[in-house]
Amino acid sequence: MADDPTTPESTPDSGTDEARSPAEVPVVEVPVSEVPVDAAPLPETMADPTLLVDEAALADETGEAPQLGEIAHGPLDQPLSAPILEVQNLTVDFRTDDGEVHAVRGVDFAVSAGEVLAIVGESGSGKSVTAMSILKLLPPSAQINGTVSWQGEDLLEASDERMRKVRGAEIAMIFQDPLTALNPVYRVGHQIVEAIQVHEKLGKKEARARAIEMLDLVGIPQADKRIDQYTHEFSGGMRQRAMIAMALSCNPKLIIADEPTTALDVTVQAQVLEVLADLAHRLSVAVVLITHDLGVVAGMADHIAVMYAGRVVETGTVDATFDSTSHPYTAGLLASLPRLHGDIDQPLVPIGGQPPSMLNPPAGCAFHPRCLFATEEAGCMSEMPELDQKPGGQFAACHRSAELLQAGNLVRRVEVES
Secondary structure, eight states: OOOOOOOOOSSOOOOOTTOOOGGGSOEEEEOGGGSOOOOSOOOTTTSOTTTTSOHHHHOOTTSOOOOTTTSSSOOTTSOOOSEEEEEEEEEEEEEETTEEEEEEEEEEEEEETTOEEEEEOOTTSSHHHHHHHHTTOSOTTEEEEEEEEETTEEGGGOOHHHHHHHBTTTEEEEOSOHHHHSOTTSBHHHHHHHHHHHHHOOOHHHHHHHHHHHHHHTTOTTHHHHTTSBGGGSOHHHHHHHHHHHHHTTOOSEEEEESTTTTSOHHHHHHHHHHHHHHHHHHOOEEEEEESOHHHHHHHOSEEEEEETTEEEEEEEHHHHHHTOOSHHHHHHHHTSOOSSSOTTSOOOOOOSOOOOTTSOOSSSTTGGGOTTOOTTTTTTTSOOOOEEOTTSOEEOOTTHHHHHHHHSSOEEEEOOO
């Protein structure tokens, strides 16, 4: 049976241009602290590794496979090692017939071995462009500046030959669309075996055995037969799992996962995330997870970077960012989450308006046209805010965050129809 290709996004549609302004509708004020973000372990029926994942491959010393909630976060009392990847002042511009698109504007983040960093934001915020620029996979029209330090080496200055050695062997990427990432004229197994032989220097027989092992690990049934099939013979979810198997096959030190569970149903999502989380926290593999799903972030990530209009607007540990949200955009993303408990008639709260065109991004804070708290006096319309550390420990780029936090943890306004 084919996997369900639908995956709900965390942010609902924000509406059309005819939507009324905040001043024209009744307003109910609800503290952000009331937004339910449950980081408890998933139900066993959703995270049962016996469904699709080889339990023995994940078993610890006790012989039991960990659940996602059990391996979600690294030990709090053990500081992370020095970052193996540091991105500093990364900018990416695209030359187009209409002008220059400023897709990424000064992004900074770092990830250490064994750490899961989640990058979240709406479509068009620059998440995927940031990830692809790390491996220099963007088209020639892209102008990339800044520093991407990989274990002390600036990848933006690396030669093409060096990048071919980095891609797959040291840094692996799980692409969002496996249909375009996999070659339809080659068998799936051939593509995985080729990657293993190039980077691991194994013979064809050993590489094929490794490929079958990886396909079985990510839950593809009858892996020894499926390895000889073409991509059109796989369902959407199976193609996605084959991409994950290819990424894991060369034992990389960093995995960049761009919406890795987009084509998977919720049950299979849990098993795939278990594999990634286990790699991170038991085998010290760093993971950069790009996602729209804040539930995945709460259950799996150690740190979070919220992106909007090509910039990181809030970053910190997951607990600090969720517990004391310091940017109105992050608060808006949390407010759009459906409630599992409480009043089922309470409406979801979309973020009004649309993300800006990066051909001509707004002056000042890029979020100010959609922000209910933006004022000229605070400089929201004229001055770009810098990332500053907030009382909760995270960093946020908002002129009014301290004032809004003091007033009640960034009170969120719930717009409802009269």
